[in-house]
Amino acid sequence: MAILIEHVDVLDPAAPRSTAHDQSILIEGNTITRIAPAAELALPSLQIGAQPLQVINGRGLLAIPGLISAHTHSPENFMRGATERMPLEPWLVWLYGTCGEYSARDHYLCAAMSAIEMLLSGVTGTLDHLWHGGPWQREYLDAAMQAYSDSGIRAAVAPMYDDHDYVLDVADQLGFDLRGSVYGQSHGGYRPDREDYRRGLLRDTLAMLDAWMCDWHRRDDGRLQAFLGPAAGQLVTTECLQWSLALARKHGAGVHMHCVETRVQDYCIRRVRGKTAIHWLYDEGLLSPEVTLPHSVWVRSPADLDRLAECGAIPVHNPAANLKLGSGLMPMREMLDRGITVALGVDGACSSDNQNMFDAMKLAALIHNLNHHDPQTWISAREAFEACTLGGAAALLLRERLGRVRVGYLADIVLLDTRSAVLAPMNDAYRMLVHCETGSSVKHVIVNGRLVVRDRKLLTLDTDALIAEFFERAARLPFRQPLDEKTRKDIADAQAFWQAVMQRVESGE
Numbered sequence: 001m002a003i004l005i006e007h008v009d010v011l012d013p014a015a016p017r018s019t020a021h022d023q024s025i026l027i028e029g030n031t032i033t034r035i036a037p038a039a040e041l042a043l044p045s046l047q048i049g050a051q052p053l054q055v056i057n058g059r060g061l062l063a064i065p066g067l068i069s070a071h072t073h074s075p076e077n078f079m080r081g082a083t084e085r086m087p088l089e090p091w092l093v094w095l096y097g098t099c100g101e102y103s104a105r106d107h108y109l110c111a112a113m114s115a116i117e118m119l120l121s122g123v124t125g126t127l128d129h130l131w132h133g134g135p136w137q138r139e140y141l142d143a144a145m146q147a148y149s150d151s152g153i154r155a156a157v158a159p160m161y162d163d164h165d166y167v168l169d170v171a172d173q174l175g176f177d178l179r180g181s182v183y184g185q186s187h188g189g190y191r192p193d194r195e196d197y198r199r200g201l202l203r204d205t206l207a208m209l210d211a212w213m214c215d216w217h218r219r220d221d222g223r224l225q226a227f228l229g230p231a232a233g234q235l236v237t238t239e240c241l242q243w244s245l246a247l248a249r250k251h252g253a254g255v256h257m258h259c260v261e262t263r264v265q266d267y268c269i270r271r272v273r274g275k276t277a278i279h280w281l282y283d284e285g286l287l288s289p290e291v292t293l294p295h296s297v298w299v300r301s302p303a304d305l306d307r308l309a310e311c312g313a314i315p316v317h318n319p320a321a322n323l324k325l326g327s328g329l330m331p332m333r334e335m336l337d338r339g340i341t342v343a344l345g346v347d348g349a350c351s352s353d354n355q356n357m358f359d360a361m362k363l364a365a366l367i368h369n370l371n372h373h374d375p376q377t378w379i380s381a382r383e384a385f386e387a388c389t390l391g392g393a394a395a396l397l398l399r400e401r402l403g404r405v406r407v408g409y410l411a412d413i414v415l416l417d418t419r420s421a422v423l424a425p426m427n428d429a430y431r432m433l434v435h436c437e438t439g440s441s442v443k444h445v446i447v448n449g450r451l452v453v454r455d456r457k458l459l460t461l462d463t464d465a466l467i468a469e470f471f472e473r474a475a476r477l478p479f480r481q482p483l484d485e486k487t488r489k490d491i492a493d494a495q496a497f498w499q500a501v502m503q504r505v506e507s508g509e
């Protein structure tokens with residue numbers, strides 16, 4: 001199948017107001033094969049062999065690379081709009097204490113809901129750090145993958161696992177009993193006398209993931225990828241990460257791991273390891289370009305920033321979640337100045353809460369203004385847009401293949417209606433996209449050379465039926481019921497622990 005988009009404007013940083021006018025784009029298979037002025041790339045003279053051709057009238061439309069969300073958790077879709085006014089540590093207790101155990105169908109529905117929201121708002125690629133409130137079974141992973149396969153979105157799925165909770169160790173040392181909480185219990189309690197058991201569990205999990213990766217990695221013409229998702233720096237041993245990286249390299253896949261999202265995590269890692277998270281990962285040889293590190297908020301020292309730059313690991317900025325949970329601001333300017341590739345994400349729908357990358361770009365472009373007194377160092381609209389597109393492409397291990405509307409690149413293209421109220425009168429395209437657009441101008445969406453949204457309608461999934469089923473299932477989940485006494489106490493205990501650690505770090509510890 002080939003697609004010809006005729007008479008379309010194309011985002012182009014070299015053109016006046018960043019827009020090249022009246023172009024045509026030819027897509028063959030999953031790749032952009034020609035871009036030229038419309039008069040030079042017209043139908044009667046077009047040579048495309050015998051393949052069928054779909055023609056899209058691009059008049060009044062702007063072609064941009066599809067947006068990429070490089071960090072989210074689809075299982076949180078049931079919990080959008082469910083919490084507020086909680087820092088991450090007590091929020092995690094609420095999440096694990098009330099989510100219940102999902103079925104494979106629940107995972108399918110959550111991933112499908114992500115795909116629906118994202119595709120209709122111009123997001124063509126996602127990196128789903130998939131969690132499950134209990135032990136993994138292969139059918140849960142397959143269900144999420146199947147939803148992404150059915151939807152037509154580009155997706156990398158990184159199932160979360162862990163093997164030692166160092167935050168619980170530090171809580172013990174400071175006199176807080178979090179081990180018996182609903183959060184601690186959902187992680188097996190992390191009793192030190194069960195280390196051998198946990199190691200066996202990790203081996204079994206990785207063996208299952210190995211087989212899963214054989215079946216799914218690069219399926220659907222390369223559109224789907226199977227990554228590894230060790231949960232977070234404070235939740236894994238060095239050995240767990242070494243095994244993960246080795247398995248990822250065996251498959252040519254990525255490793256995706258939360259990294260110092262909060263000051264509590266930074267404090268716990270420094271207390272246990274005697275060095276910062278980045279310093280530890282660097283010393284162990286665990287930072288490399290296939291490693292993506294969502295949040296990286298508390299990477300502050302010049303030495304740690306230099307370590308990141310040297311090794312090429314990719315921090316993923318999630319401004320909405322970091323604001324909602326009060327975690328802090330990633331040092332994005334300091335990272336960009338060192339040549340570090342920064343990607344952008346929305347994070348899960350319980351902390352973000354929507355999955356809209358236009359929101360994420362706008363926040364990334366604006367919130368850092370508060371921390372810098374020289375306006376020339378503020379994040380530009382183009383930098384925010386490129387973090388979302390080129391940074392996202394690097395996070396999906398598709399650097400130089402994805403993230404631009406350019407010949408030779410994969411055809412993930414969003415066509416926006418430039419006659420919409422938010423894009424009129426189309427001043428500089430990058431600023432219009434980052435500061436003005438909300439996703440409401442998205443008209444057509446192409447992923448991997450296939451039209452998946454036409455005239456604002458998703459062509460791949462029965463959205464009405466899925467949303468009806470999603471409502472039904474959500475009503476039965478435990479988090480919709482009033483909190484029981486134990487969960488309320490566990491959340492209060494986690495809040496007290498959070499406050500105690502914050503007092504310590506604020507006094508310089």
Ligand SMILES: [Zn+2]
Nearest residue numbers: 073294347348
């Ligand atoms: Zn996350």
